[in-house]
Amino acid sequence: MQQRWTLPRLGALLLGLMGTLVSGTESDFQHHRYEELVRALFAVQSECPYITRIYSIGRSVEGRHLYVLEFSDNPGIHEALEPEFKYVGNMHGNEVVGRELLIKFSQFLCEEYRAGNERIMRLIHDTRIHILPSMNPDGYEVAARQGPEFNGYLVGRGNSREIDLNRNFPDLNALMYYYEKTNGRNHHLPLPDNWEQQVEPETLAVIKWMQNYNFILSANLHGGAVVANYPFDKSRDPRIRGRTTYAATPDDKIFKKLARTYSYAHSWMHKGWNCGDFFDEGITNGASWYSLSKGMQDFNYLYTNCFEITLELSCDKFPPASSLPREWLGNREALVSYLEQVHHGIKGMVYDENNNPIANAEISVAGISHDVTSGVDGDYFRLLLPGTYTVTASAPGHVPSTSTVTVGPAEAIQVNGRIRPISPLLPKKDT
Numbered sequence: 001m002q003q004r005w006t007l008p009r010l011g012a013l014l015l016g017l018m019g020t021l022v023s024g025t026e027s028d029f030q031h032h033r034y035e036e037l038v039r040a041l042f043a044v045q046s047e048c049p050y051i052t053r054i055y056s057i058g059r060s061v062e063g064r065h066l067y068v069l070e071f072s073d074n075p076g077i078h079e080a081l082e083p084e085f086k087y088v089g090n091m092h093g094n095e096v097v098g099r100e101l102l103i104k105f106s107q108f109l110c111e112e113y114r115a116g117n118e119r120i121m122r123l124i125h126d127t128r129i130h131i132l133p134s135m136n137p138d139g140y141e142v143a144a145r146q147g148p149e150f151n152g153y154l155v156g157r158g159n160s161r162e163i164d165l166n167r168n169f170p171d172l173n174a175l176m177y178y179y180e181k182t183n184g185r186n187h188h189l190p191l192p193d194n195w196e197q198q199v200e201p202e203t204l205a206v207i208k209w210m211q212n213y214n215f216i217l218s219a220n221l222h223g224g225a226v227v228a229n230y231p232f233d234k235s236r237d238p239r240i241r242g243r244t245t246y247a248a249t250p251d252d253k254i255f256k257k258l259a260r261t262y263s264y265a266h267s268w269m270h271k272g273w274n275c276g277d278f279f280d281e282g283i284t285n286g287a288s289w290y291s292l293s294k295g296m297q298d299f300n301y302l303y304t305n306c307f308e309i310t311l312e313l314s315c316d317k318f319p320p321a322s323s324l325p326r327e328w329l330g331n332r333e334a335l336v337s338y339l340e341q342v343h344h345g346i347k348g349m350v351y352d353e354n355n356n357p358i359a360n361a362e363i364s365v366a367g368i369s370h371d372v373t374s375g376v377d378g379d380y381f382r383l384l385l386p387g388t389y390t391v392t393a394s395a396p397g398h399v400p401s402t403s404t405v406t407v408g409p410a411e412a413i414q415v416n417g418r419i420r421p422i423s424p425l426l427p428k429k430d431t
Helices: 007-017 019-023 034-047 097-114 118-126 137-150 173-182 201-212 252-265 296-303 321-343
Strands: 052-059 065-071 084-089 128-132 215-222 225-230 283-285 307-314 346-351 362-365 368-373 379-382 387-394 401-407
Touching: 034 052, 034 065, 034 097, 034 137, 052 201, 065 097, 065 201, 084 097, 084 321, 097 118, 097 128, 097 215, 097 307, 097 321, 118 321, 173 296, 201 296, 215 296, 215 321, 225 252, 252 283, 252 307, 252 321, 296 307, 307 321, 346 387, 362 379, 368 379
Parallel strands: 084 128, 084 215, 215 307, 225 283
Antiparallel strands: 052 065, 065 128, 225 307, 346 379, 362 368, 362 387, 387 401
């Protein structure tokens, strides 16, 4: 259910978030070419050196770095029980609003932290936030050379090889849909042989990124519509011309809640009518809209612990810079509210009988056929709606541990699991 706003909370929100914009002007907003984007990120890092870190996850086809700006009270370090979150922008090079919003959002986090905004300080202290403003810097440069006035609908969409990066991830949906019928594995599905040779450098860099960080929640920022799109993107049914079918994940209810969180915190997405289309509450199941294979949000869910949705943020894919202040005002609160959702559900540590943390333990929730796993430090995170759940922690060679937990609407409930090794059978004593 959508959270109700109270006057005290709304007042605190307005006081906490308005500071930056009061002093901002439209001249602060511009389109950033690659070199300008890099300068903007390093300027944020220079302004907030103790809570930020810049790192590259790889290079594009043409050699441009895929830079990530990290926010944390301990940059570069995963702290146990502190969830990892990511925003990814500009996957399609000519869809630029997300790129500019993430640059502005990075500046906003830095400025509000320095100003003592308690909400932002708490987020940065309790979350490790990773922001990749541009997954496709080569495609952006193609689109930017034409500019907002003349940009075609597809010019610059793909990378420099004109490959659509959101159709370039290994297709795990087909395997998942097979396993659903055969009671097979429901999470962390295996990648196909030689997958590294089948994807583009930008896609490879993002998959390696996912392998190196235990991301829990993510959003992928696009343009060309205004709607929050949640998995699955690929239909379970054979494609029939003119027909779309809803493809629910086992976590359909929580995905709807995540999508609604962004939509209702956005200034106009939730109204439904945008860009000549209508989406009830401003949300849609991906396959119900149109089916696509090898997309990034489905891959996140099927290969990692990460729940990702796709945010379509503007009717115009490459709008003039003069429209960016309105887009920032419309998305600012939504970007913060969505990020806060990473702290809902349950979290905890999985230990053995000697209090050693256990990595890759499986956490299952009765009634939801999608497990998550503990990270290298033994900590796990499981997004859940309020309710009472039966949760089991298990690992090979250990006796599973089961608990019943009631989840509320506020911060995640901590539930630790202690699993002991299975005792070997002792030989019978001769008599």
